[in-house]
Amino acid sequence: MKVLVVGANGQIGKHLVSMIQNSDNLEAKAMIRKQEQSAFFEDLGAETVLVDLEDDTSAIEKAFDDVDAVVFTAGSGPHTGPDKTMLIDLDGAVKTIKATQLAGVKRFIMISSFDTTREAIQAASSSFAPYVVAKHYADEKLRATDLDYTIIHPGLLTNDAGKGTVNAAPTVERDEVPREDVAHVILTCLEEVSTIGKEFQVVTGQKQIKDAIKAL
Amino acid sequence: MKVLVVGANGQIGKHLVSMIQNSDNLEAKAMIRKQEQSAFFEDLGAETVLVDLEDDTSAIEKAFDDVDAVVFTAGSGPHTGPDKTMLIDLDGAVKTIKATQLAGVKRFIMISSFDTTREAIQAASSSFAPYVVAKHYADEKLRATDLDYTIIHPGLLTNDAGKGTVNAAPTVERDEVPREDVAHVILTCLEEVSTIGKEFQVVTGQKQIKDAIKAL
Numbered sequence: 248m249k250v251l252v253v254g255a256n257g258q259i260g261k262h263l264v265s266m267i268q269n270s271d272n273l274e275a276k277a278m279i280r281k282q283e284q285s286a287f288f289e290d291l292g293a294e295t296v297l298v299d300l301e302d303d304t305s306a307i308e309k310a311f312d313d314v315d316a317v318v319f320t321a322g323s324g325p326h327t328g329p330d331k332t333m334l335i336d337l338d339g340a341v342k343t344i345k346a347t348q349l350a351g352v353k354r355f356i357m358i359s360s361f362d363t364t365r366e367a368i369q370a371a372s373s374s375f376a377p378y379v380v381a382k383h384y385a386d387e388k389l390r391a392t393d394l395d396y397t398i399i400h401p402g403l404l405t406n407d408a409g410k411g412t413v414n415a416a417p418t419v420e421r422d423e424v425p426r427e428d429v430a431h432v433i434l435t436c437l438e439e440v441s442t443i444g445k446e447f448q449v450v451t452g453q454k455q456i457k458d459a460i461k462a463l
Numbered sequence: 464m465k466v467l468v469v470g471a472n473g474q475i476g477k478h479l480v481s482m483i484q485n486s487d488n489l490e491a492k493a494m495i496r497k498q499e500q501s502a503f504f505e506d507l508g509a510e511t512v513l514v515d516l517e518d519d520t521s522a523i524e525k526a527f528d529d530v531d532a533v534v535f536t537a538g539s540g541p542h543t544g545p546d547k548t549m550l551i552d553l554d555g556a557v558k559t560i561k562a563t564q565l566a567g568v569k570r571f572i573m574i575s576s577f578d579t580t581r582e583a584i585q586a587a588s589s590s591f592a593p594y595v596v597a598k599h600y601a602d603e604k605l606r607a608t609d610l611d612y613t614i615i616h617p618g619l620l621t622n623d624a625g626k627g628t629v630n631a632a633p634t635v636e637r638d639e640v641p642r643e644d645v646a647h648v649i650l651t652c653l654e655e656v657s658t659i660g661k662e663f664q665v666v667t668g669q670k671q672i673k674d675a676i677k678a679l
Binding site: 301302303304328329330332333334337338365368369373374376377380381384 | 517519520544545546548549550553554557581584585589592593596597600
């Protein structure tokens with residue numbers, strides 16, 4: 248099964264492509280924005296495809312050639328302004344959802360924010376609220392499709408080494424979670440069809456990732 | 464008929480409240496963000512209601528007490544950043560749409576941007592694109608409701624005195640349009656039920672506003 252990783256050059260994306268390439272049944276296609284980002288993925292033996300999420304839906308759709316599943320883990324990142332939040336986290340996500348539908352691909356895994364409810368928007372600080380709004384509408388768009396989606400809501404992302412264990416449920420207490428463990432959770436969702444149609448929060452915890460995901 | 468004007472303190476909003484107060488069959492309720500904005504509307508004999516569009520839907524819904532129609536002409540304005548574009552132009556609009564539905568009000572007039580199509584997002588400059596994205600999704604949300612909506616797409620807004628004449632059609636050539644004429648167009652849409660379910664672009668032109676709107 249070939250997995251298009253949208254946002255492959257992000258920190259979660261890099262962990263994920265590496266894990267996919269080391270798995271038995273999956274292979275990754277890394278969607279990247281710049282040619283100079285390709286070396287990392289070529290070293291892993293992963294295919295790359297150059298697409299800018301600010302391009303139109305048809306440009307994004309071209310990346311779906313020969314793809315069986317998509318993971319959206321792109322993020323405008325902390326160093327860009329809320330203009331990119333609008334163009335990448337919201338509109339880039341919605342265009343990717345549309346491209347997935349146009350390409351006839353069914354499986355879509357969305358890396359969302361920990362809490363994208365209406366209440367979370369109201370509770371967010373003024374600097375964080377635009378991001379929560381973007382993820383709220385992107386999640387809502389995905390839920391309204393007939394795609395085989397899973398929406399993952401990770402806690403506060405850290406660069407700590409993955410522990411291989413998490414706490415995952417529709418709602419959990421807010422906590423940190425290593426990006427490496429999030430990538431592992433995504434990989435597990437790709438392997439576990441039981442996660443289709445589900446969404447859950449995930450933070451660091453005591454349960455083996457495979458067990459935590461199967462128990463959802 | 465009482466009309467809730469959301470964004471009453473904006474330039475179009477002020478023209479509109481004034482026109483409504485001078486009309487025979489309509490009265491305005493000016494939704495404003497700050498108490499110190501109220502004097503202008505009190506001088507016109509218009510009711511005011513204090514609501515911040517960053518508040519939650521239930522706070523916005525309270526403004527709908529005794530209201531028969533709503534005009535959304537709020538805008539984050541040119542002096543705020545794209546964070547406010549997300550929170551006001553997109554999320555504020557969507558919350559207003561939901562509040563309208565919760566309040567059981569049917570008539571909704573949206574002041575959109577000239578072109579909010581997917582193509583317009585792609586063609587926009589990087590600084591303008593976030594605004595087009597916000598208006599694109601807000602318009603899309605409104606179309607998906609069963610509200611009696613009209614979506615007005617004005618051209619480049621100017622502070623020129625209104626001419627009383629415009630060019631209005633589903634698509635027209637891009638041009639300027641005085642804010643005062645846009646307010647006049649809104650007033651006419653409130654009076655003309657034939658505009659329900661329609662959306663159109665409007666720029667300065669040669670046709671009397673009432674005739675232009677009736678001909679849509």
